[in-house]
């Protein structure tokens with residue numbers, strides 16, 4: 464977009480559009496990245512359902528606070544010209560990619576450069592073995608960490624893991640220690656600078672871990688088309704992703720690709736940002752908010768709809784943290800909308816016959832989780848304790864890598880003396896990350912208090 468057109472946009476939109484240079488656009492560039500436009504962005508859950516809250520959209524109509532100058536008529540004229548100019552801009556997904564690549568490749572140099580807590584939220588207990596693995600990661604890699612949760616699941620030895628949007632590689636290097644030399648971790652990212660930083664330290668980490676053969680690979684590519692990078696069907700045990708899917712316009716394509724490359728019984732374990740509402744246009748078209756992982760956030764209820772459409776089990780909510788925005792201007796644009804960073808696990812199960820409720824007993828064999836396995840926000844399995852679980856949880860435990868760590872029996876068999884709670888009623892199951900984040904903020908009742916050596920990141 465020409466400099467003149469950008470100025471016109473700024474004039475029309477007031478302070479909602481930042482100076483181009485602020486986003487790293489080369490001064491004087493003749494064409495390039497217009498602001499993001501609704502038509503080019505995925506309406507969160509477009510065509511996925513009907514009854515969705517539109518409260519923020521109504522309250523934050525085009526003439527709201529972020530412009531807030533002049534009388535009503537003038538404000539209307541401003542908003543009309545703003546949308547006219549937006550309509551002329553006609554950006555495409557490729558331009559969103561360019562913006563994001565520029566933001567993560569050129570503008571940001573370290574986590575502290577971010578203007579919201581969205582990309583570095585992770586106030587949760589971290590088991591000791593993960594904390595130790597984190598301390599082995601090279602300083603430059605760690606400095607460029609922009610994730611929003613802890614994407615280190617349990618039971619990892621020998622696993623093949625794919626990290627979607629691996630950035631500078633922090634999570635890949637932690638996981639490469641935990642899967643061991645016979646496992647493997649592949650990181651894929653579309654921003655060359657990020658991939659370069661990640662690759663630079665392969666030798667450093669392999670030497671540190673004492674591995675003869677590197678067990679980590681970094682690829683340059685797009686996560687909505689993994690086939691392009693040669694990633695084959697059913698080739699990974701686990702797919703992870705940390706604060707990336709919100710940045711991709713076509714979220715369904717990403718989840719579909721994750722499903723394709725996962726083996727049966729595998730899981731997508733990922734942290735991302737979710738919105739409390741279907742996002743209004745002002746937020747979706749705000750370039751900084753998009754780059755900061757808020758503008759492209761999925762309305763949280765749409766995740767379950769997408770997961771079902773693709774064939775995954777019901778999303779299992781693991782952790783959630785409310786996001787804070789430390790910037791008055793961005794706060795004004797956001798208005799009533801709230802954001803949360805949440806970690807979900809989505810299992811791909813083989814299509815077998817109908818599942819049944821079961822009694823399961825955790826045998827305690829998982830490294831770092833010997834006494835208890837906090838499976839998600841609803842299920843914690845204590846070693847040796849019998850728990851009755853619903854059909855889907857039973858199917859997940861039977862068909863995933865966790866099968867070896869559980870004794871699974873049909874309901875009705877006589878229980879041994881040490882039995883735990885029975886299956887949660889569906890009304891008690893927490894699926895809303897905002898509810899979980901609120902609970903954790905108030906009392907942290909579902910936070911494990913006795914993880915050995917746990918601490919907050």
Ligand SMILES: C[S@@+](CC[C@H](N)C(=O)[O-])C[C@H]1O[C@@H](n2cnc3c(N)ncnc32)[C@H](O)[C@@H]1O
Pocket residue numbers: 563564567582607608609610611627628629630631632633634651652653654657684685686687704705706707710711756
């Ligand atoms: C918020 S950063 C997170 C990076 C990393 N996961 C971490 O925790 O540090 C988002 C990353 O996603 C990458 N990304 C965004 N869209 C992508 C896409 N469509 N394909 C591949 N990578 C993408 C960006 O290049 C950036 O490195």
